[in-house]
Amino acid sequence: MEGISLERRKFRLPISMVGLILFNVLLFIGLSILSPTFLTLRNMRSLMVRMSELAMLTFAQTLVLINGGMDLTVGSAMALSGTIAGMLFKVGAHPVIAVLGALVTGIVIGTLNGFLVVHLKIDSFIATVATNSILRSVVYLLLRGRVLSGFPKNYVLLGSVNLLGIPLLFVLVIVFAIILHFFLRKTALGRSVYAVGANINCAHISGIDTNFVKYFVFVASGLLSAIGGVFYTIRIGAMIPDAGLNSPLEVVTAALIGGASVKGGKGSIFGSLLGILAMYVLINGFNLLGFNPFWEVVLLGIVLITIVGQSSMKKVVKMSRASRRGRAA
Template sequence: MKASKNTKKAGILSRMGYELALVAFLLVWFLFMGIMKPSFLTLNNIVTVLTRISEVAIIAVGMTVVIIAGGFDLSVGTVMAIVPVVIGICYGNGIPFGLAVVLGVLAAVVIGIINGILIAKARFQPIIGTLATMTALRSIIYVLTEGKPVSTFPKGYDQLAHGSFLGIPIPILILIAVIVLFQWIMKSTKYGRFIYSTGGNPKATNIAGISVDRITILVYVVSAVLSALAGIIFSSRLISASPDAGTNTAFDVVTAVLMGGTSINGGQGNILGTMLGILILNFIINGFNLLGINAYWQMIFMGVVLLLAIGYDAKRRSGFAISSLFRRKNSDA
């Protein structure tokens, strides 16, 4: 029992150490860019970056929940695109805007349920199941829009993305609310514990009387709804719903989530770590843009970061497995 407590404590300290290292790296980057490009540290630039990344960060919260539960969701970008399309088409055909928004969110819920059923009930691998959904949804988007942006939105719709409250941009306020809500759910509620348990040891979770299938479906619904929210904010920014929206979103989100310390095998991770990953990646890209670094080099950087994050996760898991083996041998002795 004592060894188990010590192991748990060591794991917590290890995760805190990793997150502190991310914070330290972010501060060093800010210092470096402040010297190279003083405009980087201006309030205007920082607020602009935070506002621009709000959509991706909201989706990343949902992706974190899915990956902690042992899943993976490649369809987030297409959900982000299709929900505003549904809203715009419904409103353009005379449906009241409030009802159009409800129908768009319901479409996201249905997509999340389909993803969850494919993985929990039909036993598709998460990547394959959500890849199929992603492909089908993108085709549906192009059929619905004929490849053209949908611009039938009411007057004032742009205020969601461009408005502010008490001087703080609304997208940032929405992001903060999402972070606080899901940090609380994951750390302080039984549903959060069920999600960690589902990703960490699904067999033991089932034996304990918790429906792994139900939790799996739930996390995909959460991911889809948060992707819908991000899509609504994004379309408000453009005052149109683009059929090409969210094309590379899944890659960016997964990179940030894994960089933030969430294990690709499930059972480990947290929302705040993901937010650190989002901040680091996007402020680095912002710095690259200010320094005039070619966009192709930025793509190479993102790929390298993803490989490093996966490599770190693999090393952490192998180290945990080896230490567990030694503890088991010592207890047997």
């Protein structure tokens, strides 16, 4: 009890988070002034719908990053589960069955990744390089390299349904964000995701079943990616074999901008949400202003290096100060 209350008193919004919120706000204000179409209901809605599946993948990646790993299969898991849903629709399955099929696909993929990382002790980066290669090929083989259409009308219509004026898909993203946030902050399993990422030996000695936590994180990542796949098929109404080809790197970038670390133990769901929001607002703004969209890619790279670089520079400065003080004393 005491530990929890202590933590609550100490809780402050981290500086980087304030910076990220400020960045988003400034971006919004700037774009509203520069482009008359930016702050219209239509543009806002399309922005929310477009970022919904990437947001789910970012959540997936955030969980794995906090746990000290990396999951490069999020994009191909999204594509494969969307493909499975589409193929189930093709044979006339009920939408519930099709969606369930997609989710099961995600869970199977996550279990496979978990097996490679936990039991074969392969580094998660290289293990998911391998499974990503396999999964992407399976998508190509199943689709024969062609676009799969023929999703039922009512299913695709979900993409334009609004709840209180907000697109349903985005409402779901927010719901997932809240659930995952509380899961990570308030539950024992959620805390152990951080503990394993921060120091796996320490977590193991404190009695955490580290293997179970790792498995859980990869399965959750697969499941969230599969939900992203469902969102994708709802939004596009088809499955493209190249869907999500670049998303692993995009979502890693978003999560790192949102405060996660490749060394594990750090990160938050809302930070990642702000990260992906900043990316999509930037893309949208650049489109509206008629810039070459590739400036966004360049800017993203610079932002990534400076944000992560600046935080590690702070650490170096702090360390050298501490050592100087130590010498003086």
